[in-house]
Amino acid sequence: MQLITRPVLRLLRPVMDYALPPRCPGCGIIVEDDDRFCLPCWSSMTFLGEPCCDRCGIPFPYDMGADALCGPCLANPPSIDRSRAVLAYGDLARTVALKLKYGRRIGLSRLIAQQMVRHVPLDAGENVLIVPVPLHRWRLWWRGFNQSALIAGQLARATSISVNSELLVRTKRTPPLRNLNPMARKKIVRGAFALSANAKAQLKDRDIILIDDVHTSGATAEACAAALRKGGARSVMLICWARVLPDAPDD
Known part of the structure; x- marks a missing residue:
């Protein structure tokens, strides 16, 4: 046709x-x-950006200078080299995320990716690879698609950066992390991600842009970063649609 x-x-x-x-x-x-x-x-909508912690992206009330870090990142640096989000998690950010994930409004992945572009490093070159946070195969079968993979594909089209949606695999089916404290989330996702066959050859000395829809405690992204680094990735940056700010509900 x-x-x-x-x-x-x-x-x-x-x-x-x-x-x-x-x-x-x-x-x-x-x-x-x-x-x-x-x-x-x-x-x-509350858009997130500068000024913020150079590592985790938590907003600062005023500009604290280049490469400034927040207290938690100074005390316990995360595995993610840099985290950025389009919006602070709120009613509208949640509505869009749920319409994509459960309402099957897959066209929203393009809108989300368009808003993510401003967080992609300007010097991103051939060494950069976009990788979405994977779903477990049973959840993928039930839902029919991985929303993070859809967003990753749209971001790749908008930036001409390579994407690999099969490189990272979710090997353990985990329960919803909603209403769990950070330690419980970290324990549940420990060992839940692995690399696909021949992934190390593609990861060696690559800078990874990890894509997710919503960032809450960061446990999932940290577990993904650990697997990617073990496979040889040089750095891991997280870009997501929305993130829950400290002291904000993550319903």
Whole structure:
């Protein structure tokens, strides 16, 4: 079957917009274009960025200088070399994440990836590899897709960075980590991730961008980073859609 060309799509766009108008990913009202939030939803989002801890990305109240670290990172440096998130976890960030994960709105992976681009290092070159946090095979079978892999694929398209969604494997089926304390989360995911066959040849001296949808305690990302480093990765950076800030609920 012949694919519809871009010129034809441009001609059909007014008809498509009339029949299926673009809607805000947050509240669902009609908006001007695809992947756009309405003004009230956009205004309600708390975007994360500078100034922040150079390592974990926790926001600072003011600029503390280049390479400044927060107290927890100074006392107990995480395995992740750098963590960044698009948004602070809140009502809208949760809504978008749930629509993608459980509502099967897979087109939202493109929107999320577009917002992640600003956190990709400007000097990212051929040595960088995008890797999504994997799902266990039974959860993947039940859901039908891995939301982190969808986001990773869209980010790869937007940045022209290579992606490998099969390199990291979830070998242990873990229960939901919601409402568990950080120590319990860390214990549950310990040993839950492994590398696929021939992964070490692809990982040696590579800089990895690990992709996840929501960052809570960081236990999952830390377990993934441990497996990647064991396989020879030079560094691991985490980029996610939303993260739970200290003292914020992670429901």
